[in-house]
């Protein structure tokens with residue numbers, strides 16, 4: 001039986017991951033933690049909740065020593081657009097929290113899942129079918145912390161034998177918790193606005209192509225990689241994963257299949273456009289498929305249908 005700790009558990013990914021982990025391993029085996037408790041009701045039915053600042057080494061150590069998880073999903077972080085507004089804070093949160101989690105996991109022998117991102121690539125990375133192993137010179141502070149995080153997780157594995165594993169997530173689209181300040185947030189907002197107002201103004205241009213994935217596929221991938229046989233994993237810490245490579249126009253076309261009157265317009269957001277332009281158009285996820293059986297279920301239209309159905313039910 002697994003005992004699992006999730007840091008950053010009240011965020012977009014954590015709040016849905018905790019629910020799924022509880023279904024799988026039992027609520028009594030899940031500990032969720034965050035620096036805040038405003039959305040605590042989201043995880044309360046599925047876990048024991050503890051407030052902890054992941055940048056504080058002592059608080060992380062106390063958490064892990066008290067609950068003795070065998071697996072830690074470390075999700076506490078600052079996302080790309082918010083990171084660019086406060087680069088030093090992003091470095092402090094994204095790096096110090098990771099060091100703290102890795103150190104306590106080394107002491108207590110936990111396996112650790114750490115998400116990287118397509119933000120770990122940069123303008124000199126090949127843009128099409130971006131390989132698993134390639135040039136990584138990101139130009140955002142978020143990307144810098146993600147590359148450093150991938151390397152640090154590799155280091156803890158090779159140097160100390162810690163069972164670190166991870167994926168490079170594309171933009172994630174969900175109908176539950178709202179996104180936390182990323183460059184791909186438009187791909188969530190567009191569905192809420194479609195239901196509420198029948199129209200949306202995108203902050204990324206019509207032809208900005210990025211990888212995306214529906215949240216149920218992301219949650220499945222996170223559980224699958226931590227349950228996989230590690231002897232087959234050559235890349236371990238930063239598997240490219242994706243379900244679709246799409247533009248705002250593609251999402252609008254998909255929404256129009258269900259809501260023909262939907263209208264998409266555009267406005268400028270220089271910072272987020274620059275970040276998006278520095279990321280790949282499409283990444284190659286073949287290593288994840290071959291080494292631990294990654295296989296997303298949702299394509300764009302299946303995701304659009306589910307997003308529109310779920311959001312309209314919630315807003316009734």
Ligand SMILES: NC(=O)c1ccc[n+]([C@@H]2O[C@H](COP(=O)([O-])OP(=O)(O)OC[C@H]3O[C@@H](n4cnc5c(N)ncnc54)[C@H](O)[C@@H]3O)[C@@H](O)[C@H]2O)c1
Nearest residue numbers: 008010011012013035053054076077115117169171172180
């Ligand atoms: N959501 C995406 O599209 C996406 C894509 C690629 C990678 N990722 C990565 O996945 C991870 C989780 O992302 P998310 O979308 O759930 O982010 P989010 O912003 O929704 O949630 C992050 C959570 O971390 C918490 N947090 C911040 N500082 C903390 C601290 N010092 N101590 C404890 N908790 C703290 C926040 O309160 C928040 O609940 C991040 O590493 C992110 O970079 C997310």
